[in-house]
Amino acid sequence: MKAEILRFLKESDGYLSGQQLCEHFQVSRTAVWKIIEQLKEEGYRIKAVRNKGYRLIDSPDVMSRAEIESLTRGRWAGAKVVYYEETDSTNTRAKEAGEKGKEQEDHGTLFVAEHQVAGKGRRGRGWESPAGSSIYMTLLLRPDVRPVRAPQLTLLMAIAAAEGIRKVTGVSCGIKWPNDIVLDKKKVCGILTEMSAEMTQINYVVIGVGINVNQETFPEEIQGKAVSLKQKTGMNIRRSELIAAVLKEFEACYEIFVKTEDLSELREAYNRLLVNKDQEVKVLEPGNEYTARALGINDAGELIVRTEDGQEKTVYAGEVSVRGVYGYV
Numbered sequence: 001m002k003a004e005i006l007r008f009l010k011e012s013d014g015y016l017s018g019q020q021l022c023e024h025f026q027v028s029r030t031a032v033w034k035i036i037e038q039l040k041e042e043g044y045r046i047k048a049v050r051n052k053g054y055r056l057i058d059s060p061d062v063m064s065r066a067e068i069e070s071l072t073r074g075r076w077a078g079a080k081v082v083y084y085e086e087t088d089s090t091n092t093r094a095k096e097a098g099e100k101g102k103e104q105e106d107h108g109t110l111f112v113a114e115h116q117v118a119g120k121g122r123r124g125r126g127w128e129s130p131a132g133s134s135i136y137m138t139l140l141l142r143p144d145v146r147p148v149r150a151p152q153l154t155l156l157m158a159i160a161a162a163e164g165i166r167k168v169t170g171v172s173c174g175i176k177w178p179n180d181i182v183l184d185k186k187k188v189c190g191i192l193t194e195m196s197a198e199m200t201q202i203n204y205v206v207i208g209v210g211i212n213v214n215q216e217t218f219p220e221e222i223q224g225k226a227v228s229l230k231q232k233t234g235m236n237i238r239r240s241e242l243i244a245a246v247l248k249e250f251e252a253c254y255e256i257f258v259k260t261e262d263l264s265e266l267r268e269a270y271n272r273l274l275v276n277k278d279q280e281v282k283v284l285e286p287g288n289e290y291t292a293r294a295l296g297i298n299d300a301g302e303l304i305v306r307t308e309d310g311q312e313k314t315v316y317a318g319e320v321s322v323r324g325v326y327g328y329v
């Protein structure tokens with residue numbers, strides 16, 4: 001009911017009458033008043049005027065289940081949100097749910113945390129996850145596609161993150177293959193996909209996304225590599241709004257992906273965002289390092305590169321990493 005009341009407040013141009021709310025939800029005036037008080041405590045500025053009702057004056061950067069669900073309503077990605085003030089890792093929480101549930105009904109559930117104490121990055125690294133300024137979220141999916149296709153979902157999320165960021169902040173980010181979102185050659189968002197599958201069938205996939213949103217500084221060791229959206233825009237960004245925007249973009253990409261079961265219809269959008277495209281990259285294969293020109297991804301999400309002797313090669317994510325010739329990008 002809280003998410004619904006919040007949505008009504010957001011959608012209403014003027015005052016929303018308390019009586020209307022009571023009738024709609026079949027509850028007492030006190031019950032409505034209690035929810036309004038809870039919202040105020042969370043930081044919403046709500047004006048209450050006798051005989052007129054309630055009006056939302058300002059929504060701060062509130063990240064809560066009610067706030068996010070009020071923004072994802074009517075869609076499946078993030079329709080259900082599980083929110084933690086603190087948890088180990090939203091990927092771990094989502095995987096736990098993936099193990100327990102078997103039904104399609106948890107497909108699209110979003111796990112969000114204000115603070116992670118054991119945030120995970122790719123290649124066994126950690127992901128620093130202090131409270132107050134970042135997004136840490138994981139989407140649980142039960143896709144009906146072959147397990148070999150699952151890694152491509154990461155690339156869908158990369159498109160969705162870059163597009164969601166652009167729509168909310170106006171900032172154009174790029175993608176460093178396969179799935180880092182970069183801004184001014186520094187990382188603004190990382191994605192970690194994990195899967196449980198049988199030989200021919202996926203049990204579940206979890207896609208974890210960490211976005212640097214309102215940080216003003218970073219610890220010294222990552223200052224040269226990390227950037228936040230606030231550092232770029234000078235503005236505080238509402239994290240819930242950004243979460244909802246990324247999920248909306250992801251949902252659109254996913255609908256296309258499940259039809260084609262590959263990236264054929266998303267490849268162009270991805271390649272447009274790819275910062276490595278037509279750039280010299282260093283390909284770091286285990287035991288083999290070479291320089292090549294990145295041409296873009298193919299329908300499977302692999303990076304096509306042209307080596308110095310003119311040969312075209314396909315680079316698979318997972319075993320290989322790619323760096324810019326002069327640095328990270």
Ligand code: BTN
Pocket residue numbers: 088089090091092116118119120121122123125127135136137138180189190191192208209210211
């Ligand atoms: C990377 O190394 O680039 C991937 C980082 C992924 C971080 C996110 S934060 C939310 C989710 N939970 C985690 O523990 N990791 C992912």
